[in-house]
Amino acid sequence: MSEEKGVTRRSLLMGIGIAFNAIVGVAIAVPVIGYLLSPVKKKSAYNQWISLGKLDQFPEGQTRLADFVNPFKRAQDGETANTPCWVRRVSTDQFQVFAINCAHLGCPVRWFPQSELFMCPCHGGVYYADGARASGPPERGLFTYEYKVEKGELHINAGLMPTLADQSKLVVIDGKGKSPCLG
Incomplete structure (x- = not known):
């Protein structure tokens, strides 16, 4: 077979x-x-440098609100892709760019020019003009973005949100000046 x-x-x-x-x-x-x-x-x-605008938008000695579009936005993000930050011009070429979020629980802080303080409405966190913690529940100062001045414009590294996850670049500021990095 x-x-x-x-x-x-x-x-x-x-x-x-x-x-x-x-x-x-x-x-x-x-x-x-x-x-x-x-x-x-x-x-x-995540290394995305975004322009916040011309240098003359940020007068020396003042703190201004600026915003930028998140470089990783999607179509469904809508208005939430616009990310605000606080820009403080210390001198001609020296800036401090703060994340708008409180270091305690992330509520948006507001700038009060009369008292030169950042205040968090959620739990009473208060920060000095240089971003250092003044009082309240936050244990540290405001988080800062890396910045650079290029062709008359202020650029920030907006690829990563500033948090404690990147402690290698985090500088804690106390009332006396800058202290060494955490870590």
Whole structure:
């Protein structure tokens, strides 16, 4: 008797099962591999310098509210892609650019030029004009953005929100001046 080699029900179901398992395996592996490779991608992708405007928009000795569009916005972000920050011009080429968020729980702080204080309406956090903690629940001063002056414009590194996660560049300011970096 000669045996015919054809597709049997068992081999067909086995092939479908192997194909289905391969699809599920790829669907699980792609995000895991992306997660493992994200630190390599993160360093270059999040270094986005954004212009806040011409230098003459920020008079010396004053603190002004500025805003920029988040460089990683999506269509569904709408108005939330506009990110505000406080810009203080200390001298001709020296600035301080503060995140608008309180270092306690992230509520937006307001600048009061009469008292030269930043105040948080949520829990009573108060900061001096240089961003140092004055009183209230926050344990540190306001977070600052890296900045640079280029072609008569003020630019900030808006790729990463300033937080304690990046302590290597965080400088704590007390009433006497700058202290060494945390860490």
